[in-house]
Amino acid sequence: MIADDTPVIIGVGQFSHKVTDPDYTPLSYADLGGRALAEAISDTSASGGTQAVADAINALAVIRAFEMSRADRKPPFGAPDNVPAAFAARVAANPERLILSPTGGQTNQQMLGEFAADIAEGRIECAAIVGAEAISTVLALSAKGEAPDWSEQRGGECEDRGLGVEGLMEMELFAHGATGAIPLYALAENARRAKLGLSLEEYRLRIGELFEPFTRVAAENPHAAAPQERSAEELATITARNRIVAEPYTRMTVARDQVNQAAAIIIASASKARALGVPESQWVHIHSVTSASELKLIERPALEANPASIASVEAALEMAHTGLGEIDFLDFYSCFAIPVFNQCDHFGLAIDDPRGLTLTGGLPFFGGAGNNYSAHAICEAVARVRANPGKTALVGANGGWMSKYSTGIYSTTPADWSDPATRVRALAKASNGVPVCKGDFSEALVETYTINRNKGGDVAVFIGRTPEGERVAGNADLSDEPTRALFEGGEPFGERLTVTRDGQGRNIGRLA
Structure with a gap:
């Protein structure tokens, strides 16, 4: 007999559409999220009916949309005054607790772990996690000069947990043009390339070889934004359509944020699931959820590494009393290649596992649904283990620039939640950061770099060390021919640059 206060996943739902679909109708992210939440409620197969499930939801967390994830931007079409209340209203739910999550792709899985502990400790009986992105619709309507009103007056209380971007503020790198995920991940990716001793062309092919099997999975997924098989060579070859966005990344190998996608997860206590008439065949047990935070990129001792994500996975496996070799289904967060490579490198996984x-x-290829991608992965994991009773699935959820990580392990096999601390754990952050230079410096040894290919011109960003061993960031002077040749050639690692400050306070490096 499964204990009454055991948390179980009872329903999952996904919804997506494309602006090219014949029956496409523009939907706000709240509308999209409502569709996914309705799917999750229906997925419970509760004999008590869908409204009984909606009525049972005590707590609802909405994953923060991208358009709400930066302090310097406002939603272009407006937003509800109480975002979770707007999502709840789509299914006639009225939860006592309404939460708007912080920024980060790990937040949905973290919320699942938090709600599971709340259920196990008797604070709530049923909760939902839902997120949505309507980025494709926003772009399509904006291009036509249309601006619908997506604002809503819902009122009521909402626990807004803020942006949560404090650990993501890489001011030294931002000041030199590495202001988004693509160049920041590219800096880490090139550090790994340097460690392996590969050329740009060789490494691009490695990325292609990693992602070729991903395209086959996307091609079979009805919710995928780009459901087309592609070869490793096609992904790695530079063309007009597959241009370099930041070395070493081609356009096809970076997260696709132009999507209209939503996903939702419903969890409940075993007693509430029984009361609602949810068949046990629909129950999926949560064996562990861990979370970890990483040092800032510029402070990391090894720029290519992400030890926090490894620690998160290892802790989740330990708490679930299993090993990675015993996991049947895997989803490693793949906004770029390096978060997947990190797991493969550490655990000895073949890219064609x-x-x-x-x-x-x-x-x-499936799509990078803002901060909510891993909710889709959890939905898929639930479907796999339901179809294969007794087997297990692992989902690795990543946030920031490999800044935060959450790991979840799921199975139809029951888990003992008599002590929630053995199922949910937040790991301590490392304290071995490399000191960052706060003053002027005159030379640096290059550790890694990227060339960010912008419409306004190429910008080469490097991370290096001063002779004193402090970390620094700067721009390579591409107007200097020897320096340009060095960076364009892809092998500036270990080279010494002389550094001056320009009128905007940026560090400008030239080949010494």
């Missing part, structure tokens, strides 16, 4: 490394098709 027969289990596959994605359940959705991955963020470049």
Whole structure:
């Protein structure tokens, strides 16, 4: 007999559409999220009916949309005054607790762990996590000069947990043009390339070889934004359509954020699931959820590494009393190649592991639904283990620039929640950061770099060390021919640059 206060996933739902679909109708992210939440409620197969499930939801967390994830931007079409209340209203739910999550792709899985502990400790009986992105619709309507009103007056209380971007503020790198995920991940990716001793062309092919199987999964996924098989060579070859966005990344190998996608998860206590008439065949047990935070990129001792994500996975496996080799289904967060490579490098996984490394098709091909991608991965994991009773699935959820990580392990096999601390754990942050230079410096040894290919011109960003061993960031002077040749050639690692400050306070490096 499964204990009454055991948390179980009872329903999952996904919804998506494309602006090219014949029956496409523009929907706000609240509308999209409502569709996914309705799907999750229906998925419970509760004999008490869908409204009984909606009525049972005590707490609802909405994953913060991208358009709400930066302090310097406002939603272009407006937003509800109480975002979770707007989502709840789509299914006639009225939860006592309404939460708007912080920013980060790990937040949905973290919320699942938090709600599971709340259920196990008797604070709530049923909760939902839902997120949505309508980025494709926003772009399509904006291009036509249309601006619908997506604002709503819902009122009521909402626990807004804020942006949560404090650990993501890489001011030294932002000041030199590495202001988004693509160049920041590219800096880490090139550090790994340097460690392996590969050329740009060789490494691009490695990325292609990693992602080729992902495209096959995406091609079979009805919710995928780009459901098309592509070869490793096609992904790696630079063309007009597959241009370099930041070395070493081609356009096809970075997260695709132009999507209209939503996903929702409903969890409940075993007693509430029974009361609602949810068949036990629909129950999926949560064996562990861990979370970890990483040092800032510029402070990391090894720029290519992400030890916090490894620690999160290892802790989740330990708490679930299993090993990675015993996991049947895997989804490693794949906004770029390096978060997947990190797991493969540490655990000795082949990139063509027969289990596959994605359940959705991955963020470049399934789609990078803002902060909510891993909710889609959890939905897929639930479907896999329901169809294969007794087997297990692992989902790795990543946030920031490999800044935060959450790991979840799921199975139809029951888990003992008599002590929630053995199922949910937040890991301590490392304290071994490399000191960052706060003053002027005159030379630096290059550790890694990227060339960010912008419409306004190329910008080469490097991370290096001063002779004193402090970390620094700067721009390579591409107007200097020897320096340009060095960086364009892809092998500036270990080279010494002389550094001056320009009128905007930026560090400008030239080949010494």
